[in-house]
Amino acid sequence: MSIRKDDDIILSGNGMGETFQEVLERRINRRDFLKTVGLTIAATAVAQVGGAGVAQAAENSSQIAASTAQSGGLPFKAIKPVTQNSARPVVAEGHTMYVLLRWGDPITADAPAFDPKNLTGAAQEKQFGYNCDFVGVQPHPEAPNDPNRALLVVNHEYTNPELMFSKWKDGETSATKQTVDVELAAHGISIVEIKREGNKWSVVQNSKYNRRITGTTPMNVDGPAAGHELLKTSADPTGMKIIGTLNNCAGGKTPWGTVLSCEENYDQYFGNFAALPDTNPVKAYHKRSGEFYGQKTSERGWEKVYDRFDMAKEPNEAFRFGWVVEIDPTDPTSTPVKHTALGRFKHEAATFALAKSGQAVFYTGDDARFEYVYKFVSKEKYNPNDRKANMNLLSEGTLYA
16 A cells, blocks of 8 residues: 655555554644643533533533433443353343354254254355354344344354364364365355344344355455456456455445445465565565465465465455455345445444535544554435435545545
């Protein structure tokens, strides 16, 4: 990545861009910044209490907080501290806790029962995935105003093979086609219909909306990088059809009813980085965006099984990850889309805001150290009455760092 400093485009020698601290120091003198903050705090305190002292301001603030709690802001008793050896989480009085979904639970009508001693990729593709991150609840498309029906969308960020497979030692010696297929299928997203009866939610087992999106699900790609040379591989010479999504961390929801899943630490899945020639410009690009690329072998060892994870054989495959993926949970036949207009980096979350001008705005952060926060502003305006048109809002726009 490059950023603008005065009139120049710069890249630091170690392949890293400027840190936010360096950017801030260019713009604001530290002493002036502290003076400004101090004056702002003082002015705010005076304004709140109409000229009263700071001690009185603090007292008033405490009273407001207590009043809020008494009026229903936090309508439950505080939980007493528990020891670190407590077997189960503790919930507040009047609340209950139960398991809705676990790794391996069947979610499709034809899914087999979970058998931890006989794991297969084919079975995992029909079962709930591993390591949940983003959790989103969407209105039911057939009953959007029914509070007892909904669609649940859950990200599955990564896998722990040492916990999943009893004979696992490490990636270099233990990875096999069977284990890699299971891990690929345990990544991605689960979409399930849920219903509430009384005070308890449950999964609608045979719902047509239930499906898995995994590390092998075909996906479309749009935006400025679609068809780019760096997205082309031997399996996809067009650079337009990507297989799978990985490291799905936080995400977000759109007002037109889709879900955004953010690909974060994608570099951990690729090995043999050291075999790339130093003269290959692709190596510099990868170095800039990936601190976990396996120098020889990755921790997972997927490159031993599938060439697409071997950077010496498929140097462009890694460029096909690190995007924001849009999924339509209301249409089980829809194909997920990777939106390159939102940039490629280690995405964390995608939060929506509507601009006064009507454009859709999404904020997302790069979760690597010393990186940036980004704002995407769509070219076209959001239309609350035209869902079909809104489905293209993330295809073109302006990306700010």
